[in-house]
Amino acid sequence: METTKLPPSSPSSPTTSFSVPSAEKVDGFPRRSMRRARQRRSHSSSQFRYQSSQVELTPLPLLKDAPVAELHDLFCKKLQQCCVLFDFLDCVADLKGKEIKRAALNELVESVATSRGVLIEPLYPEAIKMISVNIFRTLPPSENPEFDPEEDEPTLEASWPHLQLVYEFFLRFLESPDFQPSMAKRYVDQKFVLQLLELFDSEDPREREYLKTILHRVYGKLLGLRAYIRKQINNIFLRFIYETEHFNGVAELLEILGSIINGFALPLKAEHKQFLVRVLIPLHTAKSLSIFHAQLAYCVVQFMEKDATVTEYIIRGLLKYWPKTCTQKEVMFLGEIEEILDVIEPSQFIRVQEPLFKQIAACISSPHFQVAERALYFWNNEYILSLIEENCQVILPLVFATLYRVSKEHWNQTIVSLIYNVLKTFMEMNSKLFDDLTASYKVEKQKEMKRERERADLWRGLEEHQDRRMQMLTEAARNQRNLQERGERGDPTTPSSPQTAHSDQPEPKPSGASSSSSGAGESAT
């Protein structure tokens, strides 16, 4: 049975987590502040497009004053009242109505959070309807098409004063001791969850924070939706990786998954392994990796801690997607590798040490000192060091040449001294092997150069051969044509060009003559 942990943080007071308003930050670039001012002005208005004629709200009596017999009825009326949407782009429009709705929402939140016995069955559809009407909307186009979550200020949701209270109500509703999953599941269905997931693309971090906690509660309480939620998250990620490269809520979804993975039953189901290999690992290729890398690495390590046998898939996956040009990402990868090595089982380590340390050696010789430095820090980690020591016979020969060369060549003094430390460590670990490698370094180097030369010679020889062959074939083709012109059948050699190959000299069908190339292959052997 799968279980879920409580989410890492609960946004009971989400406003505090979202700190200083952007306008108060000092910004040296006037253009950006201008742009921001514009963003401020123009928020989403999709929500109001289909709003039928605006209803005038009239304040209802307070819930706490209502007689018990009328409480549910009043609660229901307030829910209906809260289904009216207001235009927050125009900040002075219908202030009275906005205030009435705000007060009603506050009351609803409070009532659901504190009183017992409020949540009776007929209220479920009304509550879910109120939530749906308020939160489900097509997110507006981003004000800034090149929105960079690390650099730019997010566009904030204009209707947040109401929206926050609706989210708060939803959360309290789910957390209420009176909450009955069996009743809720009729209304919180797959369609509902799908719309909820789409909202994770919101640019407003406050909204995503609420969504994260809410989705986690839904996952925890409505067991029937779990598989569906996981599948839809998969789809969002796959779309993000292979189609759009844009989704604002990847970090939040990963955070939820982090706690879900923790509850996976053992042995891992094929579905979960597939998720690891085909979704989580490819997520590392995203351009915006830095935004969600911490959460992603957490998920990956969770998987390893669950089931050590996935280690090899993870490491080989990371090596496959190792960044080729982005040093910043390389540093992140190295960080993740260290997190993985921190918890790796020695038996698994042996399976991956060879390709892994080839990559580490490549990182050490990176001209970018942060990459080299990050890789060399592995030798400061005691557990990793012990793994290296146990497998010194394999690892030292893999990295020795690099260490030796880089210690002489690197431009950055810190790197050079770090390498000396590493070399010293190796010397202490296995002085015999170290001496052997030092002694053979020059010879190896020369051998390597010789191999290079041989390769070059090889290619040169081949190209010459190719030229000669082409020449011969052209000639043969010409002769053949001449012969044919004289009405004789020439002895066909392989012709010079693919066109002539077909027209002049039809290949005899191979005996097994069949369709697939496998058939043809068999006849060849």
Place this chain on the structure above:
Amino acid sequence: MFGAVNALGEALVCQALHRGVKTQQRRREGPAAALLWQKPRSAAQQRHSVTAILSKMAGADGDDSLYPIAVLIDELRNEDVQLRLNSIKKLSTIALALGVERTRTELLPFLTDTIYDEDEVLLALAEQLGNFTMLVGGPEYVHCLLPPLESLATVEETVVRDKAVESLRKISQEHSPVDLEVHFEPLVKRLASGDWFTSRTSACGLFSVCYPRVSSTVKAEIRQHFRTLCSDDTPMVRRAAASKLGEFAKVLELDYVKSDIISLFTALASDEQDSVRLLAVEACVSIATLLPQEDLETLVMPTLRQAAEDKSWRVRYMVADKFSELQKAVGPEITKNDLVPAFQNLLKDCEAEVRAAAANKVKEFCENLPEDSREQIIMTHILPCVKELVSDTNQHVKSALASVIMGLSTILGKDNTIEHLLPLFLAQLKDECPEVRLNIISNLDCVNEVIGIRQLSQSLLPAIVELAEDAKWRVRLAIIEYMPLLAGQLGVEFFDEKLNTLCMAWLIDHVYAIREAATCNLMKLVEKFGAEWAQNTIVPKVLGMANDPNYLHRMTTLFCINALSEACGQDITTKQMLPVVLKMSNDQVANVRFNVAKSLQKIGPVLDSNALQTEVKPVLEKLATDTDMDVKYFAQEAISVLALA
């Protein structure tokens, strides 16, 4: 000679054998990891491992054609991706040398086996295989290319998959109808029922290429598969199907378009995900084109109306973006009754993105309206919306409108333009956003034809001056680029009076790109107004800058001379420009001096040989002994190019 070649050949084979064995071991050690959870290969496929190739090769020692495959194996196993990539890119050379039979029996199975490689290598492979038909023996054997391409079409990475599908589509044309049914169609079916979304996505692109050439039973199967994919569980596959719906509809018989495609279209257009719905809009264009007019109303229009009012702005945006195509596809009657109001709504949409997309289509939409009611529709329905857009809150909307609005004048004629459009042009010329003004100015030619530019010139001038001095250099650059056009339309008098000063001021702009563009602008003006005009208005000012204390301005003189000499002709160049250039060879700044050398090289062809020998040559010879190495270099270069040595 051949003996040597054979010896080399044997060495190669040995080496390849050696490496091959090693790599086989390596692969045996971690095959699962390499393939991750990809489906295991069939036994038949596995039989074609390296061993088969190697044993063949060992038997056929001494055969010349063995070198390439030996190298290929060696290089394909190389740890350096770049080397692997190189050898894949030389694949056709290798196949050519191997001959068609061995390409089929050895090379292709071998390639099918190596498909777990890096995406970059796979991409190159997928591309190569699309052009391999002749190399495997022509259309008769083209089906041999299917197994490797099939694997490539299931790869995760989109670019690789797309390339594989592209190649498959290409080679499908080279299949005979029989082969198409025996080999190609089963492949499509396998892909369409693959268990991971990637293969099903790829299948979507293959239905339309095989459908027209197969028997009716197989056709029915293909339709069934397409139907299944349209309601696939994953949105990725539904998106792929939706994007191919139009293409597939085009190859279907009309009855099936009506019975099958319409229901699929309706379902996709009301998908729960807007990313699917918006693709159905694209398909709508093709489908509407296929159907007879009388069926459009019942089969297509309900869906299209719904899309134009979709709750997601992305779908509405798509409708706006495809509006002209939709308009042509549904014909004039439906346009009048349905599309005009829909277009009005899109122009008034609450999302700026949608309004901008619609604004972009204003001219095209109006142009394509049925002639009998065109003017009336524009005046009563479209123009009021356009007027509102002129003062839209969003600058992208305004600038989209500004880029097409001038085109309306040709449609509406002189009187309407003066009465209704001119005020809008003038308002946009004064817009706060420079892009809007630029877009108006760049389209002046349309108005010029209808009402003459004079109507605008009073408002035009302040707008141009303001843009010319805009703080953003890109804006200044843009206006400079329109100068020759404007000069042509406004005439030489107006130009001399109002714009000449601006053009000269750009020459001393503090941004190099502006100075460079200004130089080029002068050249175009001279081409337009003639050498005499140049001599009177431009050349004196340009040459005057040669004495400027700022060396950058002095260099600008040289750049102008480079640009102008040809347009001005030999006389002006020799008499007025050359003396200035020669004098500048004594400049203190080395950059100026080597630009003198470059200028002399440039204007040399315009000068006569006398001037070259007596005036240019001594100066260049002096520069060739300069203390600065760059000056020397360019002087020598000039001497050799002008053949003065």
